[in-house]
Amino acid sequence: MAARIITIAQQKGGAGKTTLAAQLAVTWARRGQSVGLVDIDPQRSLASWHAWRAEHQPDGAALHLSDVAGWRLGTELDRLRDHFDVVVIDTPPHAETEARAAVRAGDILLLPVQPSPMDLWATRSTAEMAEKESTDALIVMNRMPPRGKLQEIMLEKLLEEGLPIAHTTLGNRVAFAASMMEGQGVVEYQPRSTAAREIGALATEVFATLKGRDKRR
Template sequence: MAARIITVAQQKGGAGKTTVAAQLAVTWARRGNSVAIVDIDPQRSLASWHGWRMEHHPDGAALHLSDVAGWRLGTELDRLRDRFDMVVVDTPPHAETEARAAVRAGDILLLPVQPSPMDLWATRTTVEMATKEKTDALIVMNRMPPRGKLPDIMLEKLLEEGLPIAHTKLGNRVAYAASMMEGKGVVEYQPRSTAAREIGALAMEVLATLKGRAKKR
């Protein structure tokens, strides 16, 4: 079966794209899938994390890295489709040609959104891009605080606009960043933690969403 391509994108920088991409990739790999990660963000944060992982955690779940220029993405994805079960693409912020190509190529677009007005405004632009490229989008509420009015207001605004929101929400937890510092995913770093349960639930929800939408086509 051809790989399922998961594109992680957000017009606003700092929304947690790379962390979500890395954490999901490790989670799927730990569950027996062959996984490739593709970094087309000029900052190369995902590639840097993978390098640290290979140096300091070489016995971790295997992840193949493709660190390519964005203009080569189509060719690279063609090469990866028949070799892996899952391909996770980390994109640059802003509506650049490379990000648009990655959204177009994806089977699903995951869009991390923090509880802030700036993230909300940027989200509309990214969803519009996904609609134009005919790629299904799924908003992932990220770094959610345990309490406060702003997250509820954000959710209400997103629902009012009819935007697709994942049931699973990721909390503002130190474990995500701490695991990245170790070159790990949180399912390796603290497998019994709340963070590990959250990312595991999101990984399952993404796969279920892909299957459900495939049946409708």
């Protein structure tokens, strides 16, 4: 079966795309999936993390990385589809052409949204891009505070927009960043932590969403 293509995009920078890509990739790899990563962001954050991982965690779950320019994405995906179970694409912010190509190629778009009005405002344009490209989108509420009404306010605003929201919420947890510093995913770094449970639940939900879409079709 051809690889599932998971695109992670958000037109606002700093939303946590690269962390989400790396954490999900490690989670799926630890579950026995063969995982390819594609970094088309000129900042190369995912590629840098992967290189650090290869140097400092040589016994970690295997992850392939393709570091390519956005215009080469289609050719690279054609090469990867038959070799991996999952391919995760990390996209650049504010790059309409490259992001659109990645969204078009994806079986699903994951759209991380932090608790800020800027993230909220940027979400609509990215979701509209997915709609135009006929790609299912799933908003991931990311770096949410442990208490207070902010999460409820964000959820209410997103629901008012009629946007699809993941049931799983990712908290504002140090373990996510700390694991990245070690070249790991949190499921390797602190496997019994709340952060590991959250990313594990999201990884399961993404695949369940894809299976539900397949049944509808």
